[in-house]
Amino acid sequence: MKLFDIPDAHYYCGGFNNTAGACSGSLAKYVEGNLRGGTSLREGTPTFNEYRDCALREVERNLLLSMSNYRRALDLMIPGASSWAFVTLYYSAFYAARAVLGMFGGLVGRKVIVEVSAGKPGQQELVIKSKKKETTYTASHEQFCTNLTLGR
Numbered sequence: 001m002k003l004f005d006i007p008d009a010h011y012y013c014g015g016f017n018n019t020a021g022a023c024s025g026s027l028a029k030y031v032e033g034n035l036r037g038g039t040s041l042r043e044g045t046p047t048f049n050e051y052r053d054c055a056l057r058e059v060e061r062n063l064l065l066s067m068s069n070y071r072r073a074l075d076l077m078i079p080g081a082s083s084w085a086f087v088t089l090y091y092s093a094f095y096a097a098r099a100v101l102g103m104f105g106g107l108v109g110r111k112v113i114v115e116v117s118a119g120k121p122g123q124q125e126l127v128i129k130s131k132k133k134e135t136t137y138t139a140s141h142e143q144f145c146t147n148l149t150l151g152r
Helices: 006-014 027-034 046-075 079-103 140-149
Strands: 040-042 112-118 125-130
Touching (some): 046 079
Antiparallel strands (some): 112 125
């Protein structure tokens, strides 16, 4: 999966415009309702701006969930709850990974994968690829880990 390098990601994240409308809700719903595999999003277009704003809202949400799970895991660090601490830390790492991926222009969605095709500031472009059904996993964290491992 091709992602932005650090300066390009800084530029990408700095372009947040707080766009309203369809992109102010869930990233999954926005992607499923507005994006199709095989298309690209070019910087400067309304669709690119909407996607970026929606994706960065999702990044913020994932960071919150990651920190919340991490904090809860600290409370669970007792012998009787250590298995739940392990599970909670797993989800903390999952949400953190999704947030980092989003800041660098990537997304592993239910039906699509978004990756960078051009990172140069002012000419950034993201490409949407349809996901091949190669797994029987249904949970979002299982699909996420499988697609990252396979390099899709």
